[in-house]
Amino acid sequence: MRRFPVFRLRVTTPRLELRLPSLDDLDALADLAAQGVHDPQGMPFAVPWTDAEPAARARGTIQWQFGQWSAWSPEKWSCSFVVVREGQVLGTQEIAGTDFAVxxxxxxxSWLGRRFHGQGIGTEMRTAVLHLAFDGLGARHARSGAFADNHASAAVSRKLGYRDDGFEILNRRGEAAESRRFRLSRDDWTTPPGFGIHGLGPCLPFFGAGGAPDQQAS
Structure with a gap:
């Protein structure tokens, strides 16, 4: 798509490809959401979208992606990649920025289909978007957060070198819950071998990391 080249952006890892989803990818992603992405007794998300019925989760997954595309601007963007291994959609990894130029x-x-948990995929796909952020876009900091009982997410952050950055109290299913913040500095980041970024040049203005989007996309 010439006017929105982010659809041609790819981030690759030793096992995975991250890209904006095609319509077929969205169908596969919606199916994963309907099947469940975490233990229903817990809630890892500040917005409890997974409490919806399976059909509503699937539909909402598709609508979320369309909404992110339509709202995209260099000043405020959210890039939700599908995570693909050998042609199979495994989940989604988001990277977002507000006033990134400044x-x-x-x-x-992120989230993964439940049957793909425990395989190191969460770490690999987070590494992929950190590679995009630091080595591709020129970011200085990356933030993440997780509820105090979301040990898997916190473990990924610590494994990748994030440092504790305080906490906040959020409303989770009508109850107060502690959410821990993590921050990673460019100075603490080294991309491991085997990671690549493809098709980034024309996309830079759309991330607030270059010139005028319309000029670059022409």
């Missing part, structure tokens, strides 16, 4: 800061979020 702040040089991104945040991340």
């Amino acid at each position: 702040t040089r800061q991104v945040s991340t979020g």
Whole structure:
């Protein structure tokens, strides 16, 4: 898509490819959401979207992606990649920025289909978007957060070198819950071998990391 080249952006890892989803990818992602992405007794998300019925989760997953595309601007963007291994959609990895041209800061979020948990995929796909942020976009900091009982997410952050950055109290299913914040500095980051970024040049203005989007996309 010439006017929105982010659809041609790819981030690759030793096992995975991250890209904006095609319509077929969205169908596969929606199916994963309907099947469940975490133990229903817990809630890892500040917005409890997974409490919806399976059909509503699937539909909402598709609508969320369309909403992110339509709202995209260099001043405020959210890039929700599908995570693909050998042609199979495994989940989604988001990287987002607000006033990135000034702040040089991104945040991340993700989920995987339940049957893909425990295989190191969460770490690999987070590493992929950190590679994009630091080595591709020129970010200075990356933020993440997790509820205090979301040990898997916190473990990924610590494994990748994030440092504790305080906490906040959020409303989770009508109850107060502690959410821990983590921050990773560019100075503490080294991309491991085997990671690549493809098709980034024309996309830079869309992330607030270059010139005028319309000029670059022409």
